[in-house]
Amino acid sequence: EDQVTQSPEALRLQEGESSSLNCSYTVSGLRGLFWYRQDPGKGPEFLFTLYSAGEEKEKERLKATLTKKESFLHITAPKPEDSATYLCAAHTDKLIFGTGTRLQVFP
């Protein structure tokens, strides 16, 4: 059965304290790995798509990487405004979402 697992479930960081979020996937026929950011009460907002192992993409303090079994979202020197839930999703013939990592960055 296709599955996407995110860890940790929740993460508290001090401003400036870099860390990584993990998304491991077991799917057949991966077409792409998506990362979304979701703020409370809002819809997921697209961040990145990764298509092949070894690919990396960056946007401001975020960098996403992909291997054959997992993806990482690295957050460098986070700020309080980076606080949100980060979702990853594996695209096969549909999008299979993980349950997310709730990130809190405090000053």
Added chain:
Amino acid sequence: EAQVTQNPRYLITVTGKKLTVTCSQNMNHEYMSWYRQDPGLGLRQIYYSMNVEVTDKGDVPEGYKVSRKEKRNFPLILESPSPNQTSLYFCASSPLATDTQYFGPGTRLTVL
């Protein structure tokens, strides 16, 4: 502004009272989809549509109906809502099924 809109944003209703949640996109996307989001379960697909008049079941279609008569609109219909359909619902669209999906702001539904 390119966007996906949903209405209503919040809805409290009673068991058995038919309701419709509307979804509209202004990006001329062919693919549209409905998801529900529940704590600990993540986003799960209810129904999707590859194009006008083409719809198909997702992972949790029971108790829901959809229609796609126009490219821009994809309403979600609950003909006899039950309390287990209390959830946060999102509509999404993309140019094609394999492209990045863009999500609406969500509809929080409570069924008493």
